[in-house]
Amino acid sequence: MVDNQPSNIIMLTCDAFGVLPPVSKLTPEQASYHFLAGYTSKTPGTEDGVLEPIPTFSTCYSAPFIVLHPGRYAEMLAERMAKHKVDCWLINTGWTGGKFGSGKRCPLKFTRRIVDAVHSGELAKAEYEAFDVFGLQIPTSLEGVPRELLNPKLAWADKEAFGREVRKLAGMFQKAFALYEQDVEEKVRLAGPTL
Numbered sequence: 001m002v003d004n005q006p007s008n009i010i011m012l013t014c015d016a017f018g019v020l021p022p023v024s025k026l027t028p029e030q031a032s033y034h035f036l037a038g039y040t041s042k043t044p045g046t047e048d049g050v051l052e053p054i055p056t057f058s059t060c061y062s063a064p065f066i067v068l069h070p071g072r073y074a075e076m077l078a079e080r081m082a083k084h085k086v087d088c089w090l091i092n093t094g095w096t097g098g099k100f101g102s103g104k105r106c107p108l109k110f111t112r113r114i115v116d117a118v119h120s121g122e123l124a125k126a127e128y129e130a131f132d133v134f135g136l137q138i139p140t141s142l143e144g145v146p147r148e149l150l151n152p153k154l155a156w157a158d159k160e161a162f163g164r165e166v167r168k169l170a171g172m173f174q175k176a177f178a179l180y181e182q183d184v185e186e187k188v189r190l191a192g193p194t195l
């Protein structure tokens with residue numbers, strides 16, 4: 001039985017464009033934004049008939065199960081996060097150093113290390129830097145995880161190709177989020193990527 005509030009919420013995504021950092025610390029507004037956007041990829045191995053990753057925006061990361069307006073769940077999330085002082089993390093298990101086909105999937109040992117560092121409180125105390133376009137806060141170091149893995153821009157050898165993928169994914173977020181932008185506060189709308 002769980003009889004206490006969590007200290008951390010982890011949102012899980014699998015970004016096959018190699019753009020999102022393996023871990024970002026979200027502001028409450030970013031938590032609402034990413035929860036509403038629900039971005040991940042359908043990947044071979046976990047989805048029947050899928051041969052290469054397909055980006056998908058499944059609101060609240062669970063669109064088929066949503067009964068109320070998604071904005072209501074995003075509000076509840078923000079209220080509870082503030083009330084119980086919960087940190088929210090976006091963890092990306094997807095590709096790094098390139099998109100699907102040229103990069104590689106984030107090794108599981110590093111994702112595990114990141115999840116452990118969330119739960120131990122180590123990452124809450126880390127130093128952060130800004131990840132452009134998406135406006136995300138990413139740790140500058142975490143023992144046991146290569147520095148270039150934490151910041152996707154460092155992981156890509158071809159910086160121009162990286163910039164193109166960043167803009168492409170940002171555009172996809174903006175298109176998907178258009179569905180919700182009338183129903184959320186301005187601060188949530190502004191918490192998404194800017195081009």
Ligand SMILES: C=C(OP(=O)(O)O)C(=O)O
Pocket residue numbers: 012013014040041046093
């Ligand atoms: C991110 C993952 O899954 P989902 O897209 O279903 O959240 C994953 O399996 O690593």
